Amino acid sequence: MSKLSGFPEFLPAERSVELAVFDHLARVFELHGFANIETRAVEPLETLLRKGEIDKEVYAVRRLHADESEASELALHYDLTVPFARYVVENAGHLQFPFRRYQIQKVWRGERPQAGRFREFTQADIDIVGDGALPFHFDVEVARVMAEALAGLPIPGLSLTLQVSNRKVLEGFYLGLGIERPTAVMQVIDKLDKLSADKIADLLGEQGLTEAQATSCLALAEIVTTDTSFVQQVRDLGVEHPLLDEGLAELEAVVAGCATVEGVTVTADLRIARGLDYYTGTVFETRVAEHPGLGSICSGGRYDELASDGKRTYPGVGLSIGVSRLLSTLTTSGVTASRSVPSAVLVAVNDEDSRPGSDAIAQRLRARGIACEVAPAAQKFGKQIRVAERRGIPFVWFVTQDGDQVKDIRTGEQVSADPDAWTPPETDLRPQVTHKETTA
Amino acid sequence: MSKLSGFPEFLPAERSVELAVFDHLARVFELHGFANIETRAVEPLETLLRKGEIDKEVYAVRRLHADESEASELALHYDLTVPFARYVVENAGHLQFPFRRYQIQKVWRGERPQAGRFREFTQADIDIVGDGALPFHFDVEVARVMAEALAGLPIPGLSLTLQVSNRKVLEGFYLGLGIERPTAVMQVIDKLDKLSADKIADLLGEQGLTEAQATSCLALAEIVTTDTSFVQQVRDLGVEHPLLDEGLAELEAVVAGCATVEGVTVTADLRIARGLDYYTGTVFETRVAEHPGLGSICSGGRYDELASDGKRTYPGVGLSIGVSRLLSTLTTSGVTASRSVPSAVLVAVNDEDSRPGSDAIAQRLRARGIACEVAPAAQKFGKQIRVAERRGIPFVWFVTQDGDQVKDIRTGEQVSADPDAWTPPETDLRPQVTHKETTA
Known part of the structure; x- marks a missing residue:
């Protein structure tokens, strides 16, 4: 741990x-x-050792209870070029050349860890x-x-x-x-x-x-x-x-x-x-x-x-x-990022019996691509707003007797809103990459 | 290989x-x-053995030239639950509870391979x-x-x-x-x-x-x-x-x-x-x-x-x-998928000297979100169309003396087109999931 x-x-x-x-x-x-x-994470150890000059950095992989007869050892790939070269040869008959591919994957090297390594x-x-x-x-x-x-x-x-x-x-x-x-x-x-x-x-x-x-x-x-x-x-x-x-x-x-x-x-x-x-x-x-x-x-x-x-x-x-x-x-x-969760809206809950109503509001917002979550507990509204604050969720939605209202908890502004029409500003729809030094 | x-x-x-x-x-x-x-691919071997009843299925991982003093052995995770539980305990002070997360990752088990396993x-x-x-x-x-x-x-x-x-x-x-x-x-x-x-x-x-x-x-x-x-x-x-x-x-x-x-x-x-x-x-x-x-x-x-x-x-x-x-x-x-490449359009090349012109057309299409590639060689147009066909690219773009034209190579229909305005049908914009039995 x-x-x-x-x-x-x-x-x-x-x-x-x-x-x-x-x-x-x-x-x-x-x-x-x-x-x-995407290529598999492992290659035969001998392939990796033949291609690279980094044998000390290779992670070998073996079934814990492999029996003696088990075929040659495997190792985690240390780059994406060696696996890609194998993939090209192995699948050449099924690829259209010139073949253009991108690949975004983890690789592993047993290097001494240091800044950026x-x-x-x-x-x-x-x-x-x-x-x-x-x-x-x-x-x-x-x-x-x-x-x-x-x-x-x-x-x-x-x-x-x-x-x-x-x-x-x-x-x-x-x-x-x-x-x-x-x-x-x-x-x-x-x-x-x-x-x-x-x-x-x-x-x-x-x-x-x-x-x-x-x-x-x-x-x-x-x-x-x-x-x-x-x-x-x-x-x-x-x-x-x-x-x-x-x-x-x-x-x-x-x-x-x-x-x-x-x-x-x-x-x-x-x-x-x-x-x-x-x-x-x-x-x-x-x-x-x-x-x-x-x-x-x-x-x-x-x-x-x-x-x-x-x-x-x-x-x-x-x-x-x-x-x-x-x-x-x-x-x-x-x-x-501007917040730690995808949610743009927290839908408040008046009491546990009315949770299905809050769920339904959330579902109508989601149907239009607005990520939201429903308050985890029917606490006092002040506490529910603090739940949103801690997660960085910009809006809290209230279901009131006078119709629905949505509050921008950064400005305190609260307006009437229709769950089938209201949309947050584009910059609030998804978490944005931010720079603490400039926003502080 | x-x-x-x-x-x-x-x-x-x-x-x-x-x-x-x-x-x-x-x-x-x-x-x-x-x-x-996303959690790391490896956990201490002892953690995985303590949690699961699948020790025979675990892949152990070790630096090829690890020296004797190197700390305990590692193993590839066999599910995402054990790593997530560790992540929660390790980062509890930085997470907002109830914490909701999704995780889409590879896992490894040394099971005997069979259909679906x-x-x-x-x-x-x-x-x-x-x-x-x-x-x-x-x-x-x-x-x-x-x-x-x-x-x-x-x-x-x-x-x-x-x-x-x-x-x-x-x-x-x-x-x-x-x-x-x-x-x-x-x-x-x-x-x-x-x-x-x-x-x-x-x-x-x-x-x-x-x-x-x-x-x-x-x-x-x-x-x-x-x-x-x-x-x-x-x-x-x-x-x-x-x-x-x-x-x-x-x-x-x-x-x-x-x-x-x-x-x-x-x-x-x-x-x-x-x-x-x-x-x-x-x-x-x-x-x-x-x-x-x-x-x-x-x-x-x-x-x-x-x-x-x-x-x-x-x-x-x-x-x-x-x-x-x-x-x-x-x-x-x-x-x-309906095609093996993201490209919706292949921009034809009249001759190698005019390749930069074809590149510029492609760039104008990309600026509006249309994936495209430029023909790999300035061959006869019939050959360039066959390049598109083999990749499943539905449209070929021609730069002619009378202005640009785009051809739907499935129907043969060819129309005048403006690279700053023309858009393929929504269903051609990206590869679609298809069912061979129904389209055959």
């Missing part, structure tokens, strides 16, 4: 903010034709997957969809920057400089967030780079623009390579494609390399200006081989939001 | 039926003031919990809320019966007959579904009942009415006891309270005993006429001690829908 570190649970008001975030994301993704799927958390992923080939324009599309989703998040007080880069720009640039092992350099550059430029220069030296090469690599990584002017800035560094040209054209298209999205900053940011091997072109990370310590809250990119069954290869491009990490800012930022 | 028995996954069309069910349930529950919560499945629970006391009228309320939720399920072809009984009726009746161990008798009667009446009579004899007592018990269990006439039928058996009176009054109130709900049959059914110890009054089960083998798809009742922290006791009343069990009927009954 005690809290488990790393397994956060919300009270109802905070949960309703989380639900508002899920609803918003689902709505944006569906408007863009992404179908929802949990052992159980929710990710929200979108991916578009092709059968054999996937045209580049889908990179532009997923970027725009996610930019739109991030821009409209119903969480006040967050300034988000979607940072876009392209592995071909980095690799082509390094090759153009005559560097022989560009991937190793990319993995060093990826640490720019955590290490000083001097330290990075040292590490690049260890990779066999000359001082001039290292200086050029660092100069490339310093380029950040909110428009397509980065292309000229890269050109000005005087490096040439066909792969660099290809990458610059791709990155230019992604940044230009997101230009019309308001409410989120989209940057070409050549510091972003993402060390992971499987990315092959476009890569994304996302920062929250108010919470730099959170790290990236939405990352992804292009994989030329998201999945393969040996015969067919499925390239993909997608992004994953760390919803729990994003929501971990709520507790410190004072964002919550 | 293979399917795991007992861990079902849906293709997108079936998943959209599941989402329609979740949306419907959430809507009904919220209209009645139930707040959503899974190892990973979803339950949808509602409960109302009091602090110290919980008036009986909440039993009537949860029954009515769940009857309304079951009645409006967006799954065609299901005839549901919510069966209500009351442990006080059974226990009072047995006590009135002079039976000393009524609980043991109740556990025998609970097997009437699986065993013949003769076998039950034998088992009652083994409990020390006389033939006359056993006959009376079986006569009580045969009483099933769709209204409150069961009261007189019980009275006619000539047994008297104060607890029987109390139970009859309660059961009468629940059945009468559900009388106005259309679309689901509510019965007083005195065969329903629910063998589990913790129920103390009202008990519920729910049958699907078309799928008798499924067993109960929605069960619950009143607990006088849902949770306790030693000092305070929290009585509760609630029901739990086995959503996965209910949805397991889909595959055999031909229920699916």
Whole structure:
């Protein structure tokens, strides 16, 4: 009966903010034709260990009284990409490619819990997957969809920057400089967030780079623009390579494609390399200006081989939001919901014998989409009003001899009302996301 | 890379039926003031073993490389009641009682997989919990809320019966007959579904009942009415006891309270005993006429001690829908969705250079809530129409020299259209739940 570190649970008001975030994301993704799927929570342990480099973080799962003969061990998935790749291969014959799906589910990692890092958390992923080939324009599309989703998040007080880069720009640039092992350099550059430029220069030296090469690599990584002017800035560094040209054209298209999205900053940011091997072109990370310590809250990119069954290869491009990490800012930022219950109205009860009459009034309000509850006990009206107050319910409905009346308990205003016609203001119909600091 | 028995996954069309069910349930529950919560997937193993009698079915969870010093083992929850009871005790100081919540989550049991029985499945629970006391009228309320939720399920072809009984009726009746161990008798009667009446009579004899007592018990269990006439039928058996009176009054109130709900049959059914110890009054089960083998798809009742922290006791009343069990009927009954994608419109692309123009049209449609996608490739229009056909998308939008046109690909009708004004019929806006047998 005690809290488990790393397994956060919300009270109802905070949960309703989380639900508002899920609803918003689902709505944006569906408007863009992404179908929802859900995959099982477990995968064979061997599948997860083969795919990831995080074996220490995996939670193994086993029937308590499994007998010796029971097949291989299972484990909880640690992301939604590995299960999705399996799902695509397993159901390929039933899916229409390019297949676009979104998935909002819990994942589990046995990491050491710390601010913004949990052992159980929710990710929200979108991916578009092709059968054999996937045209580049889908990179532009997923970027725009996610930019739109991030821009409209119903969480006040967050300034988000979607940072876009392209592995071909980095690799082509390094090759153009005559560097022989560009991937190793990319993995060093990826640490720019955590290490000083001097330290990075040292590490690049260890990779066999000359001082001039290292200086050029660092100069490339310093380029950040909110428009397509980065292309000229890269050109000005005087490096040439066909792969660099290809990458610059791709990155230019992604940044230009997101230009019309308001409410989120989209940057070409050549510091972003993402060390992971499987990315092959476009890569994304996302920062929250108010919470730099959170790290990236939405990352992804292009994989030329998201999945393969040996015969067919499925390239993909997608992004994953760390919803729990994003929501971990709520507790410190004072964002919550305007009330802890869905109810907009509490219907008062005159005495227990007349409860069915109050129930009937509530039912007529519900028939028109107004969430309500009936007072738990036929106490004095002052006490019933306090029940509503404690729950944040804005209106109390009274059944009187002179007809029905409804009271806005925030203003005290009480008016005659018809249960088949009265409607609360739109902003009172459902709990609203609020910011304590601004309403206090 | 293979399917795991007992861990079902849906293709997108079936998943959209599941989402329609979740949306419907959430809507009904919220209209009645139930707040959503979600609890973590794991509980300490010892908590789960203490609460249930299903230790063989529990999935233990452990970090793959946990060191010896790591605290006690965890396990996946096997229902939503045990985690909810913990949540109530843990957060009691922050909750408003009576606390009404709904919870729709996965649970895991290591059962042998069979029709309608899974190892990973979803339950949808509602409960109302009091602090110290919980008036009986909440039993009537949860029954009515769940009857309304079951009645409006967006799954065609299901005839549901919510069966209500009351442990006080059974226990009072047995006590009135002079039976000393009524609980043991109740556990025998609970097997009437699986065993013949003769076998039950034998088992009652083994409990020390006389033939006359056993006959009376079986006569009580045969009483099933769709209204409150069961009261007189019980009275006619000539047994008297104060607890029987109390139970009859309660059961009468629940059945009468559900009388106005259309679309689901509510019965007083005195065969329903629910063998589990913790129920103390009202008990519920729910049958699907078309799928008798499924067993109960929605069960619950009143607990006088849902949770306790030693000092305070929290009585509760609630029901739990086995959503996965209910949805397991889909595959055999031909229920699916009208399309596998959210998109109502596919915007055609004339050539890759004009893709941004098609993207802009799509964006104008989305701004008015119309889900759409842009053709994946600028193929011949016949091929683009076939892309829409394969996904079940009803409309294809063309950008022509003479202005925009939209084609209903089911009828072939093509009309001029304005992307800021045209709207598809309401039934085409979102995927609809359909019944293959009736549409074929």
